[in-house]
Structures are given as C-alpha cells and as structure tokens.
Amino acid sequence: MSSSASNTPLALVVEDNPDAAETLVMLIEMEGFQAVAAESLAAARRQLAIRVPDILLLDHELPDGSGLALLDELKGQPTLSFMLTGSADPDLIRQALRLGAAGYLAKPVDMQALAAALDRARGT
Numbered sequence: 001m002s003s004s005a006s007n008t009p010l011a012l013v014v015e016d017n018p019d020a021a022e023t024l025v026m027l028i029e030m031e032g033f034q035a036v037a038a039e040s041l042a043a044a045r046r047q048l049a050i051r052v053p054d055i056l057l058l059d060h061e062l063p064d065g066s067g068l069a070l071l072d073e074l075k076g077q078p079t080l081s082f083m084l085t086g087s088a089d090p091d092l093i094r095q096a097l098r099l100g101a102a103g104y105l106a107k108p109v110d111m112q113a114l115a116a117a118l119d120r121a122r123g124t
Contacts, residue, residue, distance in 0.1 A: 009122060011035040012053040014044040014070065015084060016062050024057060024109060031118045040064045048074075055121035056081040057105065060092060068092075071099040080121045084109065 011028045013035060015021040021037040028035040033055070038044040041064045047053075056079050058067040071081055083096040083104040093104050102120065105113050 008032070008034045009054040009118075010051055011055045011057065011118070011121070012044065012047050012079075013037045014039075014041070014056065014058045014062065014067060016040065016059060020107065024114075027109075027111065027114060028118065031115060033118060033121075041067070041070055044070055045073075052077055053079055055079065055118060057084055057109075057117075058082065058101075059084045060096075068095060068099060071096060071101055075100050080117070082117050 009032070011033045013021050013024045013028070015024065015037065016039050018039070021039065025035040025037050036047055038047050040062050056074070058070060058081060060067045060083055067083060071083075074081060081101045083093070083101050084107055085092060085104055086107045088104070088106055096104060103117070105117060
C-alpha cells in the first residue's frame with residue numbers, strides 16, 4: 001500500500017445488500033475517503049485484519065450474525081462506528097451505543113447524515 005493510500009481515511013461498510021453497499025461506497029469515496037465493503041461479519045473481520053478503518057458503517061442484520069457482535073469485538077479500537085438500520089428500533093440503538101457505537105444511520109442513508117458522520121471520523 002502506498003503512503004498516500006494509508007494517509008487517506010478508510011471507511012468500512014458492512015452491508016449484505018450489494019446495491020446499498022455499492023451506493024454507500026460511492027458516496028463515501030466522493031467525500032474523500034477510501035471505502036471498502038464487506039457483505040458479512042466474516043468478510044468484515046478479514047478487512048479489519050488488513051487495516052483498522054477510521055469509520056465503520058455496520059448493518060445490524062447480516063447473513064452470519066448480528067452487527068452488534070462486531071461492535072463488541074471492536075471495543076478499544078479507534079474506529080468511529082455507526083449502526084445502519086432500516087428501523088430506528090430504540091432497543092437496538094441503545095444496545096449499539098452501549099457497545100461503543102457513535103450513533104446510527106437510518107436506511108436509506110441520508111447524504112447529510114452520512115457527511116456529518118464522515119466529518120466526525122475526520123475529526124472536523
């Protein structure tokens with residue numbers, strides 16, 4: 001990996017819907033981030049082994065388990081994490097926040113909310 005690539009902030013999108021993941025990756029890249037997608041917890045863990053992202057957008061329901069499990073595993077990491085949810089279930093949101101999520105983004109993701117999350121990851 002080149003040094004310029006490693007200086008570019010990285011976003012990891014964990015989303016099992018390929019169209020939604022592709023759209024999020026495109027929007028995130030338009031904001032100046034590198035972005036990679038993972039369709040499952042296993043794929044996300046492989047990506048995390050390569051490089052810890054600056055921001056994680058994590059779907060709750062994945063083919064191989066709950067995104068909450070990955071949040072729990074990431075405790076202590078410097079990654080800013082947001083749950084992606086189709087339903088703003090207050091219990092899910094509270095549980096995600098207890099596990100260290102910085103917040104949640106409702107699907108379909110609003111561009112302003114996404115830009116605000118990315119700004120937080122950049123520290124701006």
